[in-house]
Amino acid sequence: MKDTESPSIVPLGDIAPGSWCEVVELDASSDELFRALLAFGIVVGTAIEVRHVAPLNDPITIALRGFALSLRRSEAAAVRVKLLDEQP
């Protein structure tokens, strides 16, 4: 029952650099990663901007809450987001 109007939920790494997105859900299967994401304030509803990607396509840099963070694609996969049309 997919509403064709609303954007799909994708892993954070799928968002193109320069775009903003909002966290929809977090994968808590890795406790260590989950706590690290929490400590940096990545929770449901957080607005994230994808800044750029490293030369070998991994890791990626994101911006949120006034600071920047880099994380591997495998780590970003635990953050599922929906694309936003513009910066909130």
Place this chain on the structure above:
Amino acid sequence: MDNFTPKGDSTLLIALVGNPNSGKTSLFNALTGLRHKVANYPGVTVERREGKVVFADGVAVRLIDLPGVYSLLGMSIDEGVTVSYLTGSPHSVASSGVGEKPYLLLAVVDSCALERGLFLVSALMDLGIPMVVVLTMNELAASRGITIRPALLSRALGIPVFDLSLRNKDHINMFVRELATLTTNLPKLLPVPVGGSAASANNSAVAEVEARYKWAHQITQQVQVFAATEAYRRSLKIDKWCTHPVVGIALFLLIMAGLFQSVFTFATWPMGWIESVIAYIARGAEAVLPGGVIESLVVDGIIGGVGSVVVFVPQIAILFFLLSFLEETGYLTRAAYVMDRVMRPFGLQGRSFIPLLSSFACAIPGILSTRTIGSFSDRMTTILVAPLMSCSARLPVYSVLIGASIPDNYLFGFLSVRGLVLLGLYLLGIVAAAVVALVLRITLFRGAPSLYLMEMPPFRLPTLRVPYLQALERVKVFLRDAGTVILSCSVILWILAYFPSQGDVPTSFAGMLGKLIEPVLAPLGFGWEIAIAIIGSFAAREVFVSTLATVYRLGAEGDDAAVESLTTVLGSRMLDGSFSLATALSLLVFYVFACQCFSTLAVVRRETGSWKWPTVMFIYMTFLAYVAAFATYRLALWSGA
């Protein structure tokens, strides 16, 4: 029970807490001035960084600088130390004398990341410890278009907020005066708990974090205004270039090459100057002292020994200065970011990059800074290969041997052959590190987890003050070592080399010892003099140079003549055949791999809590050193060196 006055005659203890890179340590230095126990190794916050702040009325308080934390969740060893210190819970492996809680917290908040800083502050406010907030980096924040109203923030938090510019002496003095007044009435500084932990009554860390960040966000909206400036946009652009697939890599290689080139180019003149000063002192001593034992002790042993090492101060100072400068700009995090993908197949990660880079200066601060690596396998691998990054102590050894045995030629007219050999030695260490790390990954650490997630602080143009202080600190440590370890080793070795044979080295104690070991080292092309020097250099690698200098000087004919540097002495030995190119090359390779630093082994033992890992380190490195030197010697002989 009154928790706010020190018991007995213990002085008040104040703790600095805050995010990493928030200017905490700079504040600590500004407040304590020279009155603090300097951790020997700059660039890392060791848990017991404690100092004294003295107020106008003469009252002194103790100030302790805690490792930076993003939250009280304890994500790494560093963070665990701070958490256990503040909460009194046995959270971490490190035993840092937990038990004495601070009477006052100085919560340091980076003005450029207010919301994140306030997240931590909310958790700190729930600890039940009197607290004030110190905002730092206000010039950087202003340049980026961030304006914060400290008075508003203070009202929102219910505790005093100070907006300090650390470069401003008046600010610091004013703050110290304020502190003096505040410490007389600590109960007033007890914050009203934010109550985030009420949410965790649902047993949910997530709910607690969400509540705290919501609180932090609300307050940030109230007290901060952000309007992106040209400088802000420029730093974003620089960031894009530094991480660009082509430009980023090219820039990285250029900067690394430039770093090491500068060390050698800029240091040449000061080194030459120091050499001539030492020669002058030696000549003076020769003229003044009666010949015989005393003269030999002073000129050959002390001046020759210590002097041959002190001459390297410029190189060490420049290397540490440049590394610190690079770190202050924020570039090193970009380098780690770029390097992560490359380092991963080897069981390392982006965060290993900075410790390994630091190890080119000295493995000890490098190993200490692996505390930020949360994953055990990543951290251990980094620690184990760190000594393969040729440290500054090896520089004297490399320089002397290369200067004596490699001709001063230039490829294509501008590439120094000597420089290339030196570069080759460094690369050899790096390649070996990659191989060893790979071996560890597929054997000991197969399948171990690794977390990368890393903050990227904004770029800034640093003052020259911090790198200058870092370099100064390190030079002081080096000279202190020269004054103690190297001096005593030089004297002891001189004694062993002079007696009982009145200066005839081959028949002295040292000579006999060297001859005893010679058979083991002969396959590597090492004679007994080198054997003595290698033994001596277990105390400190630089001692190799001073030992050899002493031994050869004692053995030189006509040593009333002008004092020559070890390079010259070795050079002439090469000409007369007593010191071959093959031996020189073999010796150089030996020093790339040999584990000859008891201090490093001691630090590894302290950081890992057992002798297991230092032993592993010593064994594998010694094995590598022997095999590689042997192979080099045979290859060199075979190809006609």
